[in-house]
Every structure is written in structure tokens, then in C-alpha cells.
Amino acid sequence: MGSFNIHPDFQNEFSYATSPLDPEEFRRQGHMVIDYLADYYQNIEKYPVRSQVEPNHLKSHLPDSAPYNPEPIENILRDLQKHIIPGLTHWQSPSHFALFPCATSTAGFLGEVLSTGFNVVGFNWISSPAATELENIVMDWFGKLLKLPGSFLFSGGGGGVLQGTTCEAMLSTLAAARDQMLRKIGRNNIGKLVVYLSDQAHFSFQKAAQIAGINPSNFRVISTTKDDEFSLCPNSVRSAIIADVEGGLVPLYLCATVGTTLSTAVDPLGPICNIAEEYDMWVHVDAAYAGSACICPEFRHFLDGVEGANSFSLNAHKWFFSSLDCCCLWVKDPSALIKALSTKPEILRNQATDSKQVVDYKDWQISLSRRFRALKLWLVLRSYGVVNLQKFIRGHVNMAEHFEQLVAMNKRFEIVVPRKFSLVCFRISPSAMNQNCKILSTEEDVNLINQKLVESLNASGHVYMTHGVIGGIYFIRFAIGGPLTDYRHVDMAWTLIKDHADALLKAF
């Protein structure tokens, strides 16, 4: 491969004879990569937001086996720029409005960098006491910011843990709930356990339940309606539970959502938790995206009722500037988690654990090994302070409100679901279609033109958005939350949307 010529300095295979972590070489290459990334952010608007490559793009550019001889970092960065960058969808681009944000920040980035540099494995307290204790501390800090009830904090007998993703948080708490119930009703009754979720809950929950060995025929997916703004109806929950109990099954776990993926619907936590309590069920609140907004007093009411839940999670890597991955999970009863997930091998035995004075986080999660993720949250909270974190979030919400107004004022478009946070759900309206067509257009026609619109926008490379289908309506999701996004990007996107819609309406 022409691009893999060996740099003259690297002809000698003994270049790295001493150490793969020579501090001076680390320093030299580290500075180089920091500059590379700073330049990347500076130039990020020049790249197509959604990668425009075809499948098997890389295969044609990279060799089919690992090099025998070492290669200099300069060559690797050159190949990165030439071959990898075109294959990236740029999640930090200010014009990335797809799915939900996955925001990094200088502080979140540096927290991860320090964690990777120390590279400690914080599975138990002794393996790095500060990793565990900083996590205890920042999880209480964050819980207080969210005004979680004291029972979710270490200071109140509960506690928080940093996991990778919401999927892990769901699976861990589900295993805790399941084993707690099976201790009561007997292991052999695993087939009777039932889990409940709305048809708007994140699809990862069904996957978690499947991994946990819950019979898929016992997944109760409860329908939501437009009238309820796609939130769970407590009466429907109760009916489903009663039917199962009457059928000899055992209600186990309900997954409620604050800010659903499709349309940021919010389930009514209070009424749902009350019902669950009657049936001795575990309630988990998934606030993966919207939870972060609840550090602002004006959004906190969306968490009302969380005091009745057993566990609560949000992804700090989504909208809390903490870079992937960083899921914050709080539980009221850590002992339920620990009973399901603890291991006590002799090789990890140590005095601190025996003293029961410390937290061993390996017993709060699926995996044994764990990174020092608390550094990220610590840096984010300290570098920006509560004041700026609220400001960043309000900035995104204000931009979404601005975008929503632009859409609402334009008769060719309509808002599909009322906006709550920084996601706007919109589409080309049926009336715009009818104005343009001689015959009345069908709902399929409307869906089709909106599908064409999102495809044409994404193919332009100037923006990236994703779609959703709710109540049979195909719509476009415009999610704001990138660390570099400003009003001008929102306005540019809006201009582009109008232009592409015009062209499509004319051609229809």
C-alpha cells in the first residue's frame, strides 16, 4: 500500500525497545493529537455531517493484515485524516440534529483523558480508593442538583453509580428486581415474571428484559395515544397488571420514561409509582436525555413523583457534556443490586471490603472492570459550574423554541407533537401537499414526501436529522444539544429545510 511507507526513523525495529509509555514520547505525540483535535473542531463545519461514504469504504484503503514494523504517528494521523474522517458521521458538528445529542465538552473530554492516563481499574475500593469515593461524591452532587429525594443519595441510604449506558442500568436493576422477587416466589417461577413499558419506551428495555431471561411473551407493551401526548396512561397500566395477576402471573418491573426517544413524552411518575407500589413492583425511571434538563428549576416538575420509584437514570453523555459513555444510575436500595450482582472471590479479598466501610462498585454493575468515569463529571461540574450548565441547557431549549416558532409560522409545515425540551417534531403539512396537488393527497403521500425530505437533507451533507413514526405519522426530529451549535446553525438548517421542501413540493 502506497500510504504505508515506513518513515526512515522507523526502519529500526528496536525503536520501542524500552517502553511503550516513554514519558517524553508520550508528551510529544500527546501534544500532536491535541492539536489535531483542536483543528478538527475548528474545521468541523467543512465536513458532511452524515458520512457520505458507501459500504466497504475502508476496506479498499487499508491493508488486510497488521503491519510487522512500527509506523510513525505522523503517518497514522495522515491516514486518519484521509480515510477515517470521510467515514465519520460528525456527532460534534453544530449541524448534527439527529437522534439525541451526544455532547462532549472540553471538561468532559479532559476527564476522560485523565481517566485513560491513570488507567486505574476501580472495581473495588482498594483498587483505587479515590475512583470509588469521587464517584460517591459526584453522584450525591448531581443527585442534589436534580433535587432527587434523599433516599437516592449515599447521604440518605441509597446511592449512585456510573455505568456505561442506560441499557446496562436497565439490565442491572432488572436483575436486582428479578432476584428479589424470585427469592420470595422461588427460582422456578422465572417464567411468570412480567415487565411493563409504554409503546414509547426505549427499545433497549425489551432487549434488557430478554437478556435477563424474562419470557418475551411477558413483555406488556402498553399503547399510548396522541390525546395523552404519548405518555403512559395509569389506568392502562393498572388494567394490564390486573389482567396478569388474574392470569396467575407476577408483575415485576415497570420502565417509565421522562423524555421518550421519539417525541420526549413524559410518563406521569406519581400515579404510576402508586400503582406499582400496590403490587410490590420495581419502577425504573429512564430519563436518558431529558434528565439533565431537570437541573433547571423550570424543568424539575417533570421528575415529580420520582420519589416513588426504585431507580432513576440519565445519560450524562447525552446532554450533560460528559462524552461517551457516562450513564448515571441512582437506586434507593443498593442492597438489592448487590445481592444480584456481587461476587466475593478470594483474590479480591481485602481489609477495607471486610470492614464494610467502603463501596465496591463491581457489585453495582454487570462488569467487573470499570473506568474512572467520575473524573468526567467532576470536571464538568467544576469547570462550568451549575450556572453555566443551566445556561448551556437553556440555550439549547431556547434555540429549539426559536426553531419551533419558525416552523409554526410557516404554513407548509406543522408541529407534530408539542415541544417540551430541545427536540422539535415537525413535518410538511398535509395542507401544503393539497395546495400543490390537483387531487387530494393521501396520508401515505404526506409520509412519503417527508421521508424524501429527510433523505434529501441528509444527502446534502449540510445537516443531519432523523425521522420517527408516531400514530402513523412520519415526521422529522430536530434535536438540539451539540456543544458547538448556535442560532446561525439552526437558521441555516431552517433555510435548507424550506428550500428542499419547496423543490420536493414542486416536483410532487
Added chain:
Amino acid sequence: MGSFNIHPDFQNEFSYATSPLDPEEFRRQGHMVIDYLADYYQNIEKYPVRSQVEPNHLKSHLPDSAPYNPEPIENILRDLQKHIIPGLTHWQSPSHFALFPCATSTAGFLGEVLSTGFNVVGFNWISSPAATELENIVMDWFGKLLKLPGSFLFSGGGGGVLQGTTCEAMLSTLAAARDQMLRKIGRNNIGKLVVYLSDQAHFSFQKAAQIAGINPSNFRVISTTKDDEFSLCPNSVRSAIIADVEGGLVPLYLCATVGTTLSTAVDPLGPICNIAEEYDMWVHVDAAYAGSACICPEFRHFLDGVEGANSFSLNAHKWFFSSLDCCCLWVKDPSALIKALSTKPEILRNQATDSKQVVDYKDWQISLSRRFRALKLWLVLRSYGVVNLQKFIRGHVNMAEHFEQLVAMNKRFEIVVPRKFSLVCFRISPSAMNQNCKILSTEEDVNLINQKLVESLNASGHVYMTHGVIGGIYFIRFAIGGPLTDYRHVDMAWTLIKDHADALLKAF
């Protein structure tokens, strides 16, 4: 708190009004943190290897809520140095000989830094095509280096995936095996499924099986013996399986190990896989630590028989310089994984997925979101080349051999289990005890003095080792694999061990 004075530049709460990812501020702070870490490596020998703090060390130094106003990076780094560093157990210290290595390297670190900088979420191909394709490519590169059979590679119909930890790899493959079996025998028979492991298998496997809903009374822990060097005996495996089949149970999954945690025992893969095949069972090979050594031809024979297994994993973050976390999992039949772990929500629907030309890694793992871990392996393989990676591993093995010789030549000590890789298992010998005592010492006395030895060494701060108990014998594990470890650290550790043992023997 005195240490939390606000830097004058930060009195203005609007400092970050524009963006949490301003490229020039990113550059300035990024360089600062690179220098901080380079200095950390330069000074790492000055710190106690195992943290010497008491429980609740940090609580007394940090405030109990998050700061309202932002704080400058200089203050945060100062607190890091003052409060966090003393609470770290320094896994990259050249005198960290505990557990197994968790080695980073300049290349592994930079791969993670780039991944965090791009912060793409590679759950499916379109979300960042290069993240998926580079993973496909490097997993085939690595598989070829290990001389895995073609059936484990993408080029041969199988394929590799980067997960966080071995626990995840075990749980993912177990869910695949379980669902495959339940499709045959019916969902209601989950209580009949049996899993098999040796008493030396990693304790995480039982946890994974518990999470997957396998009844703990169906975990068959097969005893190993000193005569077999603590490897699984095929006859014992067969007997256990036959007993279960006769009892109406269904053998499902066997976890074999290449390089057990306690003593690096290697299970005989060929005979075990042959038995498992007769009973239509899934065999997973866990080579978390020792797998990396198999890129050297002289160690490859330990993988003989892997061609009969269904899946194989190793942790590149242990002994392949890839920084936490990076577990490499190869499977022969990706469709089994996909059937158990796939989700097809409308919101992720895209043309590339519909075309079936691409890999969507979300269907190969527990979580949806995933980091761009392939960059780490790509940088490690290219920066060092196969030649240096083999040299690093051989260097560690040679140092372990050197240490083993020092132990073997000293009559006060003995080797407990023959060394295979870079772990030496040793103890103060019973004969040394008897020379020092007037009455013949018991096995408990010998265990006790060795326990005191490891505690006294670790309390010195100069080294960190962990212990194990095998066949009733308490011994010390001396694991080499740190990126900064050299002969002089091994020799210093040996001098320290002799001195502490002398003092203990005299006092006994």
C-alpha cells in the same frame, strides 16, 4: 473550602457563554493535561503503588455539593494532585505486580483520546461507517495475528466485536447460546439449562450466568487438581454432563479458560470442545490475560483446539497496551448473537441496514451506544508493529522467568504452580518456616506468614502484589505486564520480598 477559591478570571459567570467546546480553549487546556500526565508518568515511582489512604479520605477534602460558579482548570488540576493522586492505586506504576496488568501505552492512550474527541456513537453502520468498518478490519488483523481459524474472522463468515469487558462477552454469548437452545426446546425450559466451568474459571462467569437467568443450582463448578495443574479434566466434564442429561437437564454452555486468573492454568480446548460438540453445547474460550501472548509463535500452542469453540475473547486492555476498556470477542456464528441481541426500531432504520451490506454492532452486544474503540487497536498495532508487540510480551515473560529463577534459587521460598506466562506464584516455603521454629509449623502457620508477607509488602508502598489460595495453599501472585516495568523493578521487588520475609521469619 480554602482550596476552592475562584480564580479571578472566573468571577464572571458568563465566561463560558459561547460554547463548552471552544477550539482554542480546548487546545490550551488539552496541552496542559498532556503535560500533567507526562509528568505523572515521569514521577510515578515516587507514589506508593497501592494507595495508603483510609476509607472516606476524599469526603474530608471535597465540598458536599457542586460549585455554582465555574472554576479554572488550574485549580482543578491542583486539587487532583493534592487529593485524588494519594487516593489512586497506580496501575501504571512499574512496581504494580498485583492481579493482572492493565496496561496502557502511548498508542493505546491516543486511540482513546481520538475516540473521545470525535465522540461518535457507533451503534450502527450509518452512525459512523468508519467506526464499524475499522473494527471489522482490526478484528480480522488481530484474529490473523493469533492464527484464529478463518471461521472466526469476517473474511471466513464469523467476525469480531470490541466490547468493554469479558463479563459482557460472556453474557452476550451466553444469551446467544441460551436463546438458540430455547428456540429448540421451548422458552418454558429455561430452568433446565446447565452451564459448566472449572473451579478456576473467572468468577465473572457465574455472575453472567446469573444475570442471564440461569438457575444457580444449574451452575456446574468442576473441581481441578494440582496433578492437572488446575486445568479442566475432560473426563470430569463428561461425567458432569452425563449426570445432568440423565437428570433431565439440558447442557448449554461451557466456559473454558486459557490462563486462569489465579495461576494461569490452561484448559485442554481440543478434548473439551469435542465433548461439547457431542452434546450440542456452546463453548466459550476466555483468554482475558494470556490470549495476547499467543501472537508469539512459542505461545500459540495454548490455543490449540480453539477451532472447536463457538467464541473466543481476550482483553486487549490487560496485556495488549490498549487501555481500559477493550475486550476482543470473536464468534463463529454472528447470527446467533444477532438473534438474541438485535433490535430494529424505526428511528434507526436506514438504507444501509436495509441493504444488509453492513454490520450494525448494536446487535452484537448488550448496550446500544458504543465508543470508537477500534481506534485504540489500530493505533497500537500500527504504532508498535507486530515485531514490538511480540517484544514487549516476551520482555515481560523473560522478566517473570528471571524472577522465578530468583525465587527457585532461594531456599526460603518455593514456586507454587509452574509458570506459563508472566505470572509467578510463590510463597515462603514450609521448610523455611520449620528451620526457624522449634516446633513443626502447621499449614495454617505457613499460610499466615505468607499472608503477613503480602500485607507488609503492600503497606510499604514500594510494590503491590495480590494473593491467591489454591488447593488450600495461600500464595503470592507476582504478575508482570506494566508498560514501564523493567528488570530493575523486578530486582527491587525481590530484594524487598527477601527483606520483609527475613523480618517476618525472625519474628515468628
